[in-house]
Amino acid sequence: MPMCDRLRPRILTLTDDQGTRSELRRQLADMFQEADAHSTALLNVIVRLMPEELQQHLQLIGEGDGGVPDGYMDTLPRVPKKRLAEGDNCAICCCGYLEDEYPLVVELPNCGHTFDLQCVSVWLSRSTTCPMCRSDVLVRKPEIDGSAAELEEDWGMYG
Incomplete structure (x- = not known):
């Protein structure tokens, strides 16, 4: 048996x-x-x-509905090695980014949190939110037109 x-x-x-x-x-x-x-x-x-x-x-x-669409991970901005500090680490695996000779670190668009590409790929395959702050990574932040805001400030200063 x-x-x-x-x-x-x-x-x-x-x-x-x-x-x-x-x-x-x-x-x-x-x-x-x-x-x-x-x-x-x-x-x-x-x-x-x-x-x-x-x-x-x-x-x-x-x-759940699942994670991000296929190909989304390829669109995330990579963080250059020179921008990483010695104490910076991935909040998912807790490993230091600079422990790897060639770190693959990405930055989430809305919140700016950084993670190892492998770690956040697993997370985002199941969820569309940042593992740290839970902001939806698929919702784009409205971009502020700095020129109009600056004009108003300038007008207030001189008007």
């Missing part, structure tokens, strides 16, 4: 206490030892090990 068939009834009937978590971890370790095509049973065990809040969060993410 395949391992996933042997474990499935036990996985579905377990309650959520400390002994159960230990048993689920043991089952997970057993499945990794006998790594065949047990992906469904393995996923069931992993999901059962997750705290309920995380499971709910993953469900919400799955129900």
